[in-house]
Structures are given as C-alpha cells and as structure tokens.
Amino acid sequence: MDDSFAIKDALTIASPFIKTVVDTFVTPKLEKFRNRLTDENNINLLPIESNFTEYFHRTYKRLMVVNTLVFNNSQRFLDDIYVPLTIECKSERRVRLKIKGFPDKLSNDYSNILITDTAGMGKSTLMKTIFIDCINRQLGIPIFIELRRLSKEKTLIDEIIEQLNSIDKNFDKELLYELLADGEFIFILDGYDEITLKDREVVTTDIQNFINKAGNNKYFITSRPEKALLSFGSFREFYIHPLIKKEAYELLRKYDKQGHISSMLIKKLEEEYLQNIEEFLVNPLLVSLLFTAFEHKQSIPFKKHLFYRQVYDANFENHDLTKGDSYIHKKYSNLEIDDFHRVLRHIGFSCLKSQKIEFTKDEILKLISESKVFCVGLEFTESNFLSDILKTVPLFSEDGNYYKWSHKSLQEYFAAQFIFLDAKKNQSKIIDLIYNHADLDKFINVLDLYYDMDYKTFRYRIEFKILEEYHHHLQNYYQNFKSDLNLQLIPLRAEMTFLNETVIFYLDEDIDEDEEAHNDNMTDMITSISEQNNLDDILVSQIRIFKLQKLNLFQYVHPKNKLFYIFENKKNPIVKKFSSEKYDFSSNFPFEFNEEVKFARIDYVYNDGVNNEKNFKEINSLISDYVDESIIINHSEAIKRFNEIKNEIDKGSDEFLLEGL
Structure with a gap:
C-alpha cells in the first residue's frame, strides 16, 4: 500500500x-x-x-x-x-x-x-x-x-x-x-x-x-x-486456541497479495512427508515465519530455529525487487551476514539476562557497544549498526522514543544461538542456571529453541535432570502405599503427581456465590493453607481449582512442569497426554471430613484419615479426573530413558575425541 x-x-x-x-x-x-x-x-x-x-x-x-x-x-x-x-x-x-x-x-x-x-x-x-x-x-x-x-x-x-x-x-x-x-x-x-x-x-x-x-x-x-x-x-x-489448518492457510493467503507463493506453499504442505510440522501451523507467528522462509528459498525447514535463521537470512539479503533481483541494500555497518549474526547473538543474550526487549536510544547504543567489545575483531560504529537493524536488516522497530525487537521470540532465538555457539565452557552452567531459575517460565521459549539446536546438551542438562527427579519421586514418596494391591497403581499416582502437589480443602458452609467469586476466595485462601501446611511457595506457580459440592481441590504446579510441553511438541515419548476415560469418578468419596480433618494432601503424602492404603485406588480416581487432558510424565518411557542416559554419562561418550591425538 x-x-x-x-x-x-x-x-x-x-x-x-x-x-x-x-x-x-x-x-x-x-x-x-x-x-x-x-x-x-x-x-x-x-x-x-x-x-x-x-x-x-x-x-x-x-x-x-x-x-x-x-x-x-x-x-x-x-x-x-x-x-x-x-x-x-x-x-x-x-x-x-x-x-x-x-x-x-x-x-x-x-x-x-x-x-x-x-x-x-x-x-x-x-x-x-x-x-x-x-x-x-x-x-x-x-x-x-x-x-x-x-x-x-x-x-x-x-x-x-x-x-x-x-x-x-x-x-x-x-x-x-x-x-x-x-x-x-x-x-x-x-x-x-x-x-x-x-x-x-x-x-x-x-x-x-x-x-x-x-x-x-x-x-x-x-x-x-x-x-x-x-x-x-x-x-x-x-x-x-491453536490455529486449525484452514485458518493457517487463510493467514498464508493474507500475507501474499498475488497468491502465487502461498499457493505453492500450501500445495507443498499437503504433501505427506510434511505432515509432521503441524507444530508450526498452529501458531500465527510461526505461520508468518514459514511464509518468509519459503518465499526466500522455496524450501520448508523442519526445525523451529531453522525458520528463524532463514528469516534472518531473508532480511539480511533483502533483495529490493523494485530494482531487480540482484540489488541488495548496502549495510551501513559493512558487516558480513555471519558477523552481523554474531553481534545480534550477544545482544539477544544480554536482553535475555535483563529481560528487556525495548530500549531508549542511549540504552540500545550502549548494548551495541558492549556487544562490539565481546565480538573481538569486528569493526563498525554503534550508530551504523543501529541504522542497519532498523532499516537494512529490520529486526528492530522504532516506536516513538523507544527501540524494540520486532518480536520477543526473535530475541530469544539469538539468545539461544549465543548459548549454543558463543558460551563455550559456560554453556552447561547457563543451561543449569536456567533449569533451576525461580522464573523458569521466562525461559521456556529459549529452551524450546535450544532443544533442536543442541539436543545432546539439552538431553544431559535438562531431560536427564527431569528424569532423575522423577526417579527420586518414585523411589522416595510411596513407601507407605506398597501393598500388593497398590503396587500396580503406584506408577499411575507417580505420573499424575510428579511436579504437581494436590490437596483438598473442605468448606463447612454451602457456596452460594458464583464460580468466579468462589475461585477468587479460594485463591486468597490458598496462601494461608500453604503457610499452615508448609507447602513450598515455589510450587504455587499455578493453582487449578476444582469444586464439587463443598470439596475443593487445589493443584500446585511446579514451574518445571512447563518443560513437559516442550517434550510434547518434540514428540519425545517421556511425556504423554493423560486421559481419565478409563477411570471411574464418583462423588461418593471414600473418606469423611470432620472438625479435625478439613485439609489433606492427596498426592504422595500419607494421611491416615484420607490418603491411605485403603483409599489408594479411589484417590487415584479422584486425581485422574482432575488432571484429565494434562501433559504428564510417561512412567515406562521415563524409566527407560533415565537408564539410557545414565549409561551414556557413566561411559563418558566423548572420550573418543581425545584418543589418538
């Protein structure tokens, strides 16, 4: 226009x-x-x-x-x-x-x-x-x-x-x-x-x-x-809601005024061997990147970080079609494509640490200057680089007095690339710090990108630690339930309660208020429940409230639970989508609340009045309805993968690198 x-x-x-x-x-x-x-x-x-x-x-x-x-x-x-x-x-x-x-x-x-x-x-x-x-x-x-x-x-x-x-x-x-x-x-x-x-x-x-x-x-x-x-x-x-395929195709057509590129792309997406990239078609941003990547090379990259690289390449090369295919905008900084990428990686990682994507002019110039110092051997001026990222390689945009990344996920791509390519001996330390960060939520997209860039490091520093924690969870929390009757039921309970703590709370009075007000009151009440029962505050990253008559269930979801969605998107079998269809759920609870018992853990903490040997199967049924449709650990695959990775680590799979030198 x-x-x-x-x-x-x-x-x-x-x-x-x-x-x-x-x-x-x-x-x-x-x-x-x-x-x-x-x-x-x-x-x-x-x-x-x-x-x-x-x-x-x-x-x-x-x-x-x-x-x-x-x-x-x-x-x-x-x-x-x-x-x-x-x-x-x-x-x-x-x-x-x-x-x-x-x-x-x-x-x-x-x-x-x-x-x-x-x-x-x-x-x-x-x-x-x-x-x-x-x-x-x-x-x-x-x-x-x-x-x-x-x-x-x-x-x-x-x-x-x-x-x-x-x-x-x-x-x-x-x-x-x-x-x-x-x-x-x-x-x-x-x-x-x-x-x-x-x-x-x-x-x-x-x-x-x-x-x-x-x-x-x-x-x-x-x-x-x-x-x-x-x-x-x-x-x-x-x-x-994720886009359905029809909506994704409609979006592709909207990006393409002439219709030629979108038609070719949609035809290619219908080919059978490309059916495994559904992950990219449900997300509007990834649909737009798919269009950009395909327009640039008429090929479809299969991994998310390759999308971003092709989008970067397309913006860097940025052929001006009005002047003929051969005309490429000259860069103010005179940097080559890989050197420019190197500076952006450092900027992206700096932004990740500060959790900022928008800056004043002085702030963005200072950030470019710090990246220039890190990228030894590159010569350019900060103001020229700023002109490039705004005009010739437009990954930033100007909004009044502020300069910001075109999209936060771009910054996360370059940050993940920095960890992979530039962090060297600190690479594992950085991944470990992210894994144990109190605000792990902030880094989920970075880890999602990093999974495909460097699966080996991800496997040893993230996946193995999750599996190790599950192994510990399985070995240490079910000693009081190991009757012959319950042994076959313990894996199900362990799957449903790993990185989740489920409690029930009973209200004496009937609830006349609407559900929204009820949930608000329950959320307020959860703080005092946590303090009274020594629940770890870090687990209160998400509260799901389920109400049935006077019974309220609260589920404390650990931030690391978000990693399950990365595994699911990558089709990693250590997680699965849980369905409660095969379990009967009844409102006739196998226990009674009284003046003494108004609150109880029903995850893996033994409780004489509620969560005990006798009620184990019924409590499983109660929790299973509650976690229905959630992504949970897959017991059999988790144990199998835990042993595989442990054996790899014990063997020292990289020793061959030094042999014969």
Missing part, C-alpha cells in the same frame, strides 16, 4: 468514530467533574477533550498498521492480515469465543479478563484488534498500555498521564484516579511477561492498586504464562 495516503484515508474514516467516543463518553464525564470542582486550579489539572482526541488519533494510527518481518517491516493494515482467533476459558471449557472485535458479552460476563499463551500466539494482535473495534463501534474509552514501559520509577498512572498529556499540560494524579474510577474505561494492558524481573514485584503491586482504585472499569491483561499472574485472582483466565 502507499503508506502515507492509505493511513491518512483510514484516519479520515476513523475521525467521526473518535469524535463520537469523545462526545458520548469523555465529555459528559469531564463536565461532571468540572461541576464538582470549584477550584479553577484543580480544573486546570484535569485532562480536556482534546487530550483524549489526540490520544485516540495517535494510538489508532499506531495500532491499525503492523510492521511484520513477512514484509521486511513494511506496514500493512492490521485488518488485512488478521485471522480471527478463538479463546477458551481455562476453568470453563464450554466458554469459547472467536474474537472478531471487542468481545461485548464476554467482557460483560467477566469484566477482568486475562489472556495467557505461549510465544507468537497473537496476544498483542488480539489486543490491537479489540482497541480498534472499541473506537469503530464506540463502546467506551479504550486505553492501550504496553506494560514493558512500567518500572519501579514509572507507575501505571504515570504511563497513562504520559499517553494523555499534551505538550504543555500535566495532570494531577489523584484527580485523574477519580476520573478513571468513574467507569466506562476499557484498559488494555499488554505484555505482562515483558516487565523486567527486577521491577516485576513493584509493578505488579502498582497494577493491583490501580485496579482497586479504578475497579469500575473493564480490564484485559495479556501475558505468556507466569507464576506471578496468580496475584490477579479476580481475572478470568483464557488461552488462545
């Missing part, structure tokens, strides 16, 4: 919608406040209609177009490349909705909505679509906040003020809080996982305080799965 004219036309069309939003929602609200405030000075400290009008025009313009690697960071309208995504409630699977715009009914049913999913599933795209539709249909006052901008020094209200401020006006925070608390605002808080780790706790508390002060509004938060999200107990959590 002719960017300037097309965007101008779109904004011209949107202007009356923006005016209606301001006239309908903003002006009456501001008038009411002005009538309340008799002090002229206070009135001057409130925003005015033009602040909102300017904000809506600026944000609409920014969100209605997307820069994507598929088009070498050139702009395309969001609406032109958006395929409606389906979201599903984690606690109520019957609640499922295809998002074509603002989800009116869903937002009315659950005013606070949390959308979590893995890298590239389209969370930010979904939020941009919701903002644009809010304006187009005049549904309220949408405020779009990128949470990575928040820090210990910059609160959510500070960011809102910055967004609404005109050049010469500053607002009073408390007055603005009052205005926001009046309702009709729709806050879209995008990218919770992109808040830096060092600021996470402070920023989380600030967001919670903001929601408490301005609770009479609608909220959307997006994030990759994070342990810290438990603190948002009032939010109903949804995840994005």
Whole structure:
C-alpha cells in the first residue's frame, strides 16, 4: 500500500468514530467533574477533550498498521492480515469465543479478563484488534498500555498521564484516579511477561492498586504464562486456541497479495512427508515465519530455529525487487551476514539476562557497544549498526522514543544461538542456571529453541535432570502405599503427581456465590493453607481449582512442569497426554471430613484419615479426573530413558575425541 495516503484515508474514516467516543463518553464525564470542582486550579489539572482526541488519533494510527518481518517491516493494515482467533476459558471449557472485535458479552460476563499463551500466539494482535473495534463501534474509552514501559520509577498512572498529556499540560494524579474510577474505561494492558524481573514485584503491586482504585472499569491483561499472574485472582483466565489448518492457510493467503507463493506453499504442505510440522501451523507467528522462509528459498525447514535463521537470512539479503533481483541494500555497518549474526547473538543474550526487549536510544547504543567489545575483531560504529537493524536488516522497530525487537521470540532465538555457539565452557552452567531459575517460565521459549539446536546438551542438562527427579519421586514418596494391591497403581499416582502437589480443602458452609467469586476466595485462601501446611511457595506457580459440592481441590504446579510441553511438541515419548476415560469418578468419596480433618494432601503424602492404603485406588480416581487432558510424565518411557542416559554419562561418550591425538 502507499503508506502515507492509505493511513491518512483510514484516519479520515476513523475521525467521526473518535469524535463520537469523545462526545458520548469523555465529555459528559469531564463536565461532571468540572461541576464538582470549584477550584479553577484543580480544573486546570484535569485532562480536556482534546487530550483524549489526540490520544485516540495517535494510538489508532499506531495500532491499525503492523510492521511484520513477512514484509521486511513494511506496514500493512492490521485488518488485512488478521485471522480471527478463538479463546477458551481455562476453568470453563464450554466458554469459547472467536474474537472478531471487542468481545461485548464476554467482557460483560467477566469484566477482568486475562489472556495467557505461549510465544507468537497473537496476544498483542488480539489486543490491537479489540482497541480498534472499541473506537469503530464506540463502546467506551479504550486505553492501550504496553506494560514493558512500567518500572519501579514509572507507575501505571504515570504511563497513562504520559499517553494523555499534551505538550504543555500535566495532570494531577489523584484527580485523574477519580476520573478513571468513574467507569466506562476499557484498559488494555499488554505484555505482562515483558516487565523486567527486577521491577516485576513493584509493578505488579502498582497494577493491583490501580485496579482497586479504578475497579469500575473493564480490564484485559495479556501475558505468556507466569507464576506471578496468580496475584490477579479476580481475572478470568483464557488461552488462545491453536490455529486449525484452514485458518493457517487463510493467514498464508493474507500475507501474499498475488497468491502465487502461498499457493505453492500450501500445495507443498499437503504433501505427506510434511505432515509432521503441524507444530508450526498452529501458531500465527510461526505461520508468518514459514511464509518468509519459503518465499526466500522455496524450501520448508523442519526445525523451529531453522525458520528463524532463514528469516534472518531473508532480511539480511533483502533483495529490493523494485530494482531487480540482484540489488541488495548496502549495510551501513559493512558487516558480513555471519558477523552481523554474531553481534545480534550477544545482544539477544544480554536482553535475555535483563529481560528487556525495548530500549531508549542511549540504552540500545550502549548494548551495541558492549556487544562490539565481546565480538573481538569486528569493526563498525554503534550508530551504523543501529541504522542497519532498523532499516537494512529490520529486526528492530522504532516506536516513538523507544527501540524494540520486532518480536520477543526473535530475541530469544539469538539468545539461544549465543548459548549454543558463543558460551563455550559456560554453556552447561547457563543451561543449569536456567533449569533451576525461580522464573523458569521466562525461559521456556529459549529452551524450546535450544532443544533442536543442541539436543545432546539439552538431553544431559535438562531431560536427564527431569528424569532423575522423577526417579527420586518414585523411589522416595510411596513407601507407605506398597501393598500388593497398590503396587500396580503406584506408577499411575507417580505420573499424575510428579511436579504437581494436590490437596483438598473442605468448606463447612454451602457456596452460594458464583464460580468466579468462589475461585477468587479460594485463591486468597490458598496462601494461608500453604503457610499452615508448609507447602513450598515455589510450587504455587499455578493453582487449578476444582469444586464439587463443598470439596475443593487445589493443584500446585511446579514451574518445571512447563518443560513437559516442550517434550510434547518434540514428540519425545517421556511425556504423554493423560486421559481419565478409563477411570471411574464418583462423588461418593471414600473418606469423611470432620472438625479435625478439613485439609489433606492427596498426592504422595500419607494421611491416615484420607490418603491411605485403603483409599489408594479411589484417590487415584479422584486425581485422574482432575488432571484429565494434562501433559504428564510417561512412567515406562521415563524409566527407560533415565537408564539410557545414565549409561551414556557413566561411559563418558566423548572420550573418543581425545584418543589418538
């Protein structure tokens, strides 16, 4: 598209919608406040209609177009490349909705909505679509906040003020809080996982305080799965459904105006030998990378990191078709393709450590300078390299005063490549630190990429440690249950409870409140239960709540459980999807609760009143229904693989490298 004219036309069309939003929602609200405030000075400290009008025009313009690697960071309208995504409630699977715009009914049913999913599933795209539709249909006052901008020094209200401020006006925070608390605002808080780790706790508390002060509004938060999200107990959590093949093909066609490349690619994907790359077709980002990779080489890479390499190659070589196939943009830095890749690897790893993907100009230049020092022998200027990553190899984009990676997963690819190619003797130490990190969730995509880059190291440093922990779990936690009757049932219990701790809690009174309020209360109660019963806090990374009459089940899922999804995607047999169909589930529990027994562990901790020899089979049945459809360890394959890898390690399989030298 002719960017300037097309965007101008779109904004011209949107202007009356923006005016209606301001006239309908903003002006009456501001008038009411002005009538309340008799002090002229206070009135001057409130925003005015033009602040909102300017904000809506600026944000609409920014969100209605997307820069994507598929088009070498050139702009395309969001609406032109958006395929409606389906979201599903984690606690109520019957609640499922295809998002074509603002989800009116869903937002009315659950005013606070949390959308979590893995890298590239389209969370930010979904939020941009919701903002644009809010304006187009005049549904309220949408405020779009990128949470990575928040820090210990910059609160959510500070960011809102910055967004609404005109050049010469500053607002009073408390007055603005009052205005926001009046309702009709729709806050879209995008990218919770992109808040830096060092600021996470402070920023989380600030967001919670903001929601408490301005609770009479609608909220959307997006994030990759994070342990810290438990603190948002009032939010109903949804995840994005994987694309079906029809949707993936529709997306490919949207990327290809002429239709020739997408037709060739879809035809190739239908060939039988390519049926094992379903993993790439369910994820919108990977579908886009598949298109880019195929457009560049007319071949389909089978592993995820090879996608990223081909995308990098395509952007580096970046043939300008308007000047003929042979014309390649000259690089400001004069670096060759592999040297440029080397610098990006160091930048990617530095970003991984700091958990930042967005920088001021001074920060990004400092990062490039540090990478230049590490990459001995390369000569270039920091400013020229910055020009390259913005223009000739557009892996970064400029957003106002900030510079950011085009997509976080790109940064993770280069970080994984750094560990593989540059870390040398520290490679295993880095992998070990990641494996034992309290926020392992932050590194799952890096490990997913690393699995294919260097499976041998992954096998010894990650897979073996998981299997070793399972072996320990199996050998040490079931001594009290080993009757002849239960021996055959222990593997099932071990599978279901490995990296999960399941407890039950009994409430005396009937529960009249709705399920959302019930879950909120249970989440609050879980903290005191943990303290009273010495449950390890690190296990509280995810709480699944199951309610049956007065009985509540809580499952504490360890962060390492997320590694199971990597194994599943790689078709590694040490994990499996569990189905409870072959187990009978009954509401007639084999135990009774009384004044003394209101709480009990039913995983692998022996309990005379509940979890004992006599009830072992029934407790298995209870837990099996609860973990239904989850990815769990596969007992037989795990034991087999544990012994295989242990033998390899004991033999010292690399000794041949030194023999004969």
